[in-house]
Amino acid sequence: MASIAVLGYGTVGTGITELITKNRERFKKITGEELKISSILVRDIEKHREKVYSNLLTNNIEDIFRKSVDIVVEVMGGIDPAYEYIKRALKLKKHVVTANKDLIAEHGKELLDLADKNGVTLNFEASVGGGIPILKPLMECLIGNEIKNIKAILNGTTNFILTKMDKEDLSYEDALKEAQQLGFAEANPESDVLGYDAARKLSILSTIAYNEKLNWRDIVTEGITQIDKEDFKYARAHGYNIKLLAISSREEDKIYAAVKPVMVKNNSQLGKVENELNAIVLEGDAVGKVLFTGKGAGMLPTASSVFGDITDIIQNKNKKVLRFNEKEASVQKYWNNSSSWFVRIKTKARIEVMCSIAGDFENCHIFSKYATNPGEVVALVKCKSEDFLSSKINKLLELPYVHEIKRFSIIEN
Numbered sequence: 001m002a003s004i005a006v007l008g009y010g011t012v013g014t015g016i017t018e019l020i021t022k023n024r025e026r027f028k029k030i031t032g033e034e035l036k037i038s039s040i041l042v043r044d045i046e047k048h049r050e051k052v053y054s055n056l057l058t059n060n061i062e063d064i065f066r067k068s069v070d071i072v073v074e075v076m077g078g079i080d081p082a083y084e085y086i087k088r089a090l091k092l093k094k095h096v097v098t099a100n101k102d103l104i105a106e107h108g109k110e111l112l113d114l115a116d117k118n119g120v121t122l123n124f125e126a127s128v129g130g131g132i133p134i135l136k137p138l139m140e141c142l143i144g145n146e147i148k149n150i151k152a153i154l155n156g157t158t159n160f161i162l163t164k165m166d167k168e169d170l171s172y173e174d175a176l177k178e179a180q181q182l183g184f185a186e187a188n189p190e191s192d193v194l195g196y197d198a199a200r201k202l203s204i205l206s207t208i209a210y211n212e213k214l215n216w217r218d219i220v221t222e223g224i225t226q227i228d229k230e231d232f233k234y235a236r237a238h239g240y241n242i243k244l245l246a247i248s249s250r251e252e253d254k255i256y257a258a259v260k261p262v263m264v265k266n267n268s269q270l271g272k273v274e275n276e277l278n279a280i281v282l283e284g285d286a287v288g289k290v291l292f293t294g295k296g297a298g299m300l301p302t303a304s305s306v307f308g309d310i311t312d313i314i315q316n317k318n319k320k321v322l323r324f325n326e327k328e329a330s331v332q333k334y335w336n337n338s339s340s341w342f343v344r345i346k347t348k349a350r351i352e353v354m355c356s357i358a359g360d361f362e363n364c365h366i367f368s369k370y371a372t373n374p375g376e377v378v379a380l381v382k383c384k385s386e387d388f389l390s391s392k393i394n395k396l397l398e399l400p401y402v403h404e405i406k407r408f409s410i411i412e413n
């Protein structure tokens with residue numbers, strides 16, 4: 001008998017209890033173990049009175065540890081008090097499964113060390129990519145590879161919002177509301193829309209992929225709040241989609257990492273990923289490029305990953321615990337190689353601006369045809385580095401007739 005305490009009975013917690021109930025017999029046949037939920041921690045018991053396991057509810061953490069528990073499943077979210085509860089569980093030699101990327105990105109190393117010290121496991125597959133199996137394949141199946149780069153859509157809420165704005169002409173606010181109703185968004189959705197959630201996931205993924213601790217705060221992060229309907233119109237007209245991409249790559253002794261809205265070809269692997277789906281393209285030196293895709297958020301997809309982690313613990317009780325490397329990665333914040341950019345310059349002096357940018361960049365294609373808005377210049381420029389682009393943009397912004405400049409990196413494949 002494996003006894004499981006669940007901390008949190010929201011979107012993911014409800015999904016886990018459903019999967020435990022549904023898979024009980026099959027699980028016993030496969031593993032020889034019976035799964036039992038010992039208790040469920042919530043803040044407000046009344047809110048959950050109508051749910052299946054209402055008899056197991058408590059709002060007192062002491063009740064959780066008072067009972068016999070083998071695995072603590074943390075799906076409350078946030079740092080406090082999840083951090084203290086997980087440390088307590090590990091010190092009591094309980095295995096832990098969590099979907100909490102905020103916590104793993106912030107305290108992953110310390111918690112994994114603590115798990116190792118106490119001879120237990122800390123699994124967190126659901127913390128990156130929701131229902132997509134990505135951490136285990138990366139640590140196990142791809143172990144023979146040096147990972148060269150990662151390009152990924154790692155946030156379901158923002159991909160859902162961008163898809164709805166583009167394909168259904170929904171407003172940003174309505175699309176966000178729908179994502180919240182569907183249980184995709186974080187308790188504080190700023191974490192999704194400002195790109196922090198994707199940055200935390202990218203830091204976890206990159207720390208494992210490059211075996212160097214990549215601090216999520218070192219990642220230059222831009223969200224989706226500035227994107228408007230005109231951006232989609234321009235992108236569509238040139239065969240692109242706009243996606244919030246999380247990108248990292250090994251660049252000699254540094255790791256380049258960024259989260260930003262990018263224009264990608266609409267028929268490319270990442271360009272075709274819609275709604276709450278996530279996708280991760282990893283490039284290994286032996287395997288080449290591998291694509292992982294599936295639902296990156298939602299009740300049952302996320303619970304699927306958590307259930308996999310629980311099973312893994314039960315089937316491999318003495319497995320060696322993953323550790324994060326102590327070595328901190330040196331992060332390169334800007335893209336140093338030649339690349340193309342889509343720029344929108346708000347100005348009343350279109351001719352002057354067009355002349356200026358035509359001379360500034362090695363390659364500059366002005367989209368006069370699509371500039372339906374007479375107050376702006378829209379162009380595709382190519383330049384040797386992101387620093388170079390930023391310096392030219394800053395110079396343009398000093399001109400009295402230039403009011404605002406928006407830019408999107410372009411990824412062709």
Ligand code: NAP
Nearest residue numbers: 008009010011012042043044075076077099100297298302
């Ligand atoms: P949620 O729906 O907001 O549920 C959170 C649950 O935790 C609620 O039942 C809440 O209790 C309980 N809780 C929160 N703080 C608590 C506290 N201090 N003491 C006791 N109980 C507390 O959140 P969720 O969407 O399930 O997400 C849970 C975790 O999974 C987060 O770390 C999230 O980032 C991660 N995750 C979510 C998804 C997704 O699609 N939703 C996907 C991957 C990972 P009350 O109900 O009483 O307030």
Ligand code: HSE
Nearest residue numbers: 155156157184186297
């Ligand atoms: N809020 C997150 C997202 C949940 O939208 O991707 C899954 O981690």
